[in-house]
Structures are given as C-alpha cells and as structure tokens.
Amino acid sequence: MIRVAIVEDDAEVQGVLQEYVRRYTRQYGTEFEVTVFADGVDILDNYRAVYDIIFLDVEMKHLDGMTTAERIRQMDAEVILIFITNMAQYAIRGYSVGALDYVLKPVPYFAFSQQLLKAVARLEKRAKRYLTVPVEGGLRRLDTASIYYLESEGHRVHFYTDEGDFSAPGALKAFEEKLADCPFARCNSGYLVNLAQVRELRQSTVQVGPCELQVSRPKRKAFLAALTDYIGGEGS
C-alpha cells in the first residue's frame, strides 16, 4: 500500500485526481491510500512523515505549494513531491525542494499516470537497501546508504562506512552481485564505490565521502556512465 496525499484547493481538481489514482489502480494494480488536503496549511498542521508521494498544487489560497514543499522537506527528506501547476517552466525553487517532477494543469490522465509510474518505481527501488554481512559472531544488517566503499583484501572485503570500518570474509564480486540494485560501481578493480557518496571527480581520483580513491583508466568510462545514471536518475 502506497500512501498518497493530494494538496489541492479546487474541489473539482481534487475529485479528478482521486479518480485518476483509482484509474491507475485499475490499470496497473498498485494499491493506494489517498488523503486529501484543501490547503498547504492543512497538511502542515501536525505533519507526520507518513506519506510516500505528495501531489501539491502550486497556487493555493493560504499557503502556496512551494512554501509548503519547503516546510515539508525540512521535516521529511524522503517523501516524493510532485507539483501540479499551470506554469510551463520552473526555475530554481523546484530543485531546491527536490521536486523535479510536475504535471501541468489541466491535468491529463496520461501525464499524471506516467508521473505516478515513475514515483512508484522510485519507491520500489528505495525499499531494497539493506545488506546482511557476515561478521565475527553473527550477521550485521547494514544500511547500504551509509557505505562509502568496499575494498577487496585477499579473501576478505573491507567495508568503509560512516559508522566505522570493518571487514568480512568473501569476494568483492559476491558483494557486488548482492548490491546490484543499489548504486554501486567499481572505480578500479579493487574498489566498489557507493555512487551516492561521490562528492567530486578529478582527473584520476574520485572523492568518496572523506576518502580519495584512484580511478583506473580502464574502469573510468563505465564508472562515469554509472555515476551519470545515478545522479541523473534519482531526481532529488
């Protein structure tokens, strides 16, 4: 069940969007739980980070969509925000709240369904982000987002994470396969890098969290392509 909020002051558009969500469920089978708010003020009142996707009208009476989005972002870094607007172009503010997606009014079903499809795919991708690693005395459940990189050391793999470093038995290749759904790529044969932690790229090195790693010439092209897809894929 995916939790959707619709923040829209026009009762008619509210109805249209709710109908679109139902139509989407009939088409793709995804179930939603929809909550409707008539203004930015209403959703911010006692806001809890329970929604997966929020559709936000940009022009509203009391609190406009952009300001609402900024306040929501302060409390909830994860939720996917999609604006509904009649402006053809958005400049800088849309990106600052991590909302690169919006649909134009009057909202056609097709554009709406495509946007929802994309958001649902992103949610599914997010779900797979824990890795179980065998360590001395048991298994360790690791949030992949906290990893900087993995280094191959003989028959062991060394983990560098923002919660400290440790090593586990196994081959780098095996962990690479386990992490196939997460944004990881090799910058040379010995390092598997979390692309979400890449800060900067220089001629032959890459800054991953606090570490500077060598990028080998043979791996450079594929590494850059993976980084391009990662940075250009999340959209927030």
Next chain:
Amino acid sequence: MTALPDIPRLYTALAECLAVLLFTPALAPRFSKAVTGSVTLLWVVVLSAFLGLTGNVPGGLWIPCMTAAIGLSYLYLWGVWSITLLEAGYHCARAFILAELAASVEWQLHCALWPARSPWEPLSLLLLALVYGALFGGMCYWLHISPQPAGHLQISGSAALTAVMLALTAFAVSNLGFLPGSDINMSIFSIRTLVDFSGVLILSVQHEQLRENALHNELAAMDEVLHRQYEQYKRSKEGINLINRRYHELKVQLARIREEQDQTKQNAAIAAMEQNIRQYEAENKTGNPVLDTILTAKTMECQQENITITSVADGRMLGFLTIRELCTIVGVALDNAIAAVRAEPDPEKRLIKVAVYSQGGFAMLRFEHYTETAPALDADGLPQQGSDLKSVRTTVGQHGGSMTLHWENNWWTLRILFPLPKNK
C-alpha cells in the same frame, strides 16, 4: 679555418625545457599541482642528464639520441597535460623548433664574439641568459597579448601532422651542414639559424590561423545566440503589446462566459482562454541567460506543436561551458526530443521533461521524452537519426563529463554529467 665547436648539450636541454614550458600554461593539468610540479622537475632533470651524457656520441647515434630526447618531451606533454596524442605532437613540434632556433642563435652569437671562450665562463652564461631571455620572453609576451578563445583550442589531425612534418623538415634541412665530413663554419651556423627561424615563423603563422578560426567560430556561435536573444526581446515586446490589447478582450470574454448558461460551452470557452494564457508563460529564468533563451524558444516551439514540455532548471553553475557548447548540448537534445514526440499521434503522449541541476561537485542535464518504440542505435551506441548527438558527446568529453542514453518504460532519457571545475 678551424672547426667550430657545436652547441653544448646542456644549452640545448635548457632551450628545449624552456620552449616546452612556454606552451604548457595554456594547457589543463591531468593531476594535482604537486604531482605536475614534481613530474615537470623530473622531466627537466632526466632530459638534461640524457642530453648531457649523450653529448659525445658518434655521428651515427646522434639522430637516435635526438629522437629519444624529443620522445621524452612528447611523453611528458601527453602524460602530464590533459591533451590528446595529436595535440601533444603539435605542441611538441612547435616547442622543438623554437628550442632549436634559440640554441642556434645563441651559439652563433657566442662563436662570432668569442670562438675560443668556454661556454661555462660567466660572460658566456650572461650571453645565454640574455639571448634566451629575450627570445622566450618575447614569445611569452606575444602568446600572452594575443586574445585566446575560451576553452580548449581544437587541433585537428591534419594541423598536427603539418606541424610535425614542418618541424622535421626544418630540423633536417638546418642540420644538413653537419653531415660527417663537412667543415663546420659560421655559414653553416647561419643557415641553421635561418632555417630554424623560418620553421618557427611558419608554425607560428599556422598557430595564429588555428587561433583565429577558433575565435571566429566562437563569434559565430555568439552571433546566433545574440540573434536569438534579440528575437526573444522582440517576442516579449510583441507579447506585452498583445497583453495590453488582450486585457480588454478578456474582460469582454469573461462577462460573456458569466452570462453563458450552457455548461459545456462555458467549459470550452474557459479552456480556450487557458490556452491563450499559456502562451505568455514561456518566460524563463534559470540563472544562465543562454539556457533561458534556448529553453524559452524551444518551449514556444513545443506549444505550437501541441507538445507538453516541463522543465526545472538551475543554470547558475553552467558558466564553465562556452555559449557554443551550451547551445549545442541543449539545442540538439531538445531538437531530437521534439522530432521524436512529434511523430506520436496522440497529443496527450507528446511529453518532454527537462531537468538541470547540480549535486555535489557535479552538474546534471537530463532530457526525457515519451516514445513507445525503441530508437535504433548504431554501432557507436547513438541513435541512427540525429547524429548531432555525436557533437554533444564530444563536447561533454572535452570537459571530462559523460553522456548516457537509455530507453526504459517507454521513456527515452539522455543524461549528461559534468564534474564542476573548482574555484568557478
């Protein structure tokens, strides 16, 4: 007449190093300052030692030794500075002939003034400093005052080949007099100096031409954008006049809609009004005037073709791209997207999305459009139609960036990543 001694090899080495270092400030280093500095120092030492040690080799080995010395400089240029093998050849040829000229002039003066004096006496060294200083200083000044095109000077294969051939010819001709068996006298020195001088002259003229071509291209690109800017300005002026007129019309229309009893007619009239209003919403501010212009023009084009385009763009960090580069990237990407969605019969499915943003030390430009058929790709991984993408990929590569293309869930996505240059 007694045979004159030839140029001391350390003099040659110094000229060679100075000449190469004269051209390097215009190039971007591959590595950090410390690495670049230490490799440069290492190269200077190795080259000097090599030339010094091979000073007394017999005639037959002289050519292999010179080739090895040139090879060292070539490898240094290519290895340390971010240029292609061809470009390294071009710079190496220029540096080599300039060094030959400097060494030749200096040694001719030395032999004319004091044929018997050792090259290591203070007076000889003073002459060395004066001649090299004047020659390289003058060249440096000249390079400094001539306007440089923004970004990387493109050196084509043929230009590089011409330069290398010219340098080789000049070198061969200038050294003809030194074949074993011939007497070495002042006239041979003069010929060498003259031939080297013409070599430097020709290569400088060639370089000047390349530079002017690059400047000209940049100007042409700028003209195009300026033209568009003017068009945009004209459009907004027209728009404002239209709005003033439409204000009145809208009031009349609104009054009529209010009186209208039939719900469907009322809705149709409102929809028509909305369509009109959308025309005026194409004004765009992204923080980069070039991006603004292109996006605005393309948005208007899309509205005319019944294509829905949405864009979220922060262009503030794109200043490191030249106008021409940005025009190429955004223009080509959007033209391709427009051409593709235009073929879609259902107007609801003619969707284009643009996102431009920065994340960490990177800039991302993403262009997406809806298309139900997978585009056919050529062997290079680019769509068969719209080979303009090749120039986009070249431009992206010149800035150390990367471009990817994907077709997934009926969406065709073009992503371009640039590592952001520091201190800009």
